[in-house]
Amino acid sequence: MKVVIKKRADKEYMLKKERELKEKYGSIDSLGQKASIEKCSFPALIDDYELWKAIEKGCEIEEEIIFQDSSIFRTLSPSRIEMLDFMSKNSVASIKELAHAVKRDYKNVYFDITALKKQELVELIKKGRENIPVSRIEKIAILFD
C-alpha cells in the first residue's frame, strides 16, 4: 500500500519560494556559479538552482509526499485531519486563531501543529511575533497496489 499526499503549489507559493531563494543566494547567477563549483559537496545547490530556473520560466509545480506504509496515520489523527481540512479552505493569522476557529484548546492545537510540521504537512510562516500555520495539502490518497 501507499499513502500519497499531494500538495498545492499556487502563484503565492512560487513567489514565496523565489523570495526565499533570493534571500539565501542573492541572485540566480551567483547560485549557478556556486552550484557549478560546489556541486559535489553540496548537491542541494543544484536542486535549488534548477528549481529557481524553472520558477523563472513560469513552471507548474507538482509536489507529493509518499509513504510506503500506513505509519503516517500515527500522525494523522481525526482531529488533525479536520484541522488540515479547515486550513485548506481558510486562512488564519495565528495558531491561537486556528484553535479558536476549530473550537479546540490552544495547547493541543499547538502540539498538533508541531507534529504535522515535523512531517512537512504544515508550514509555519513567521510574521512579526506570530507563526501563521499554512497547509498546502489538497489530497490524501490511500492506494492499494
Add this chain to the structure above:
Amino acid sequence: MYRLRKKRIYIRKNEIIDSLEIYEGEKRRFYSYTYMVKGKKGWVPSVRWDNFQQQPHIDRYDESGALLEQKNSPEKELEAVEHLVKIFRRNLVAMSLEDF
C-alpha cells in the same frame, strides 16, 4: 511549458528518496534522485543520481554527507531508483552502481 515534479518518498521512517524532475513539454530536462538517511543533524545524502549540465552521474557520500566518489552512470528513472533503494537500502553506498 515547464513542469516541475517534486517527490519525497519515505522508504522507512529514517530513509527517504528526494526526487526533483523538470520537464519541458514531455521531455525530462533535469532529474535528481537522492537517497537520504536521517542522522543526528537531519537528512544526510547517501547516494545521488542526477544529470546536472547534461552529465548523468552517480554520487556516493559517507555517513557525514561528504562526497566519497562520483562516477558516470546511464540516465535513470525514478521507478528504477526506488526499486534499487528498496532492495539494497543502506548497502547501496558500498555497491558498484554505475552499471545498474
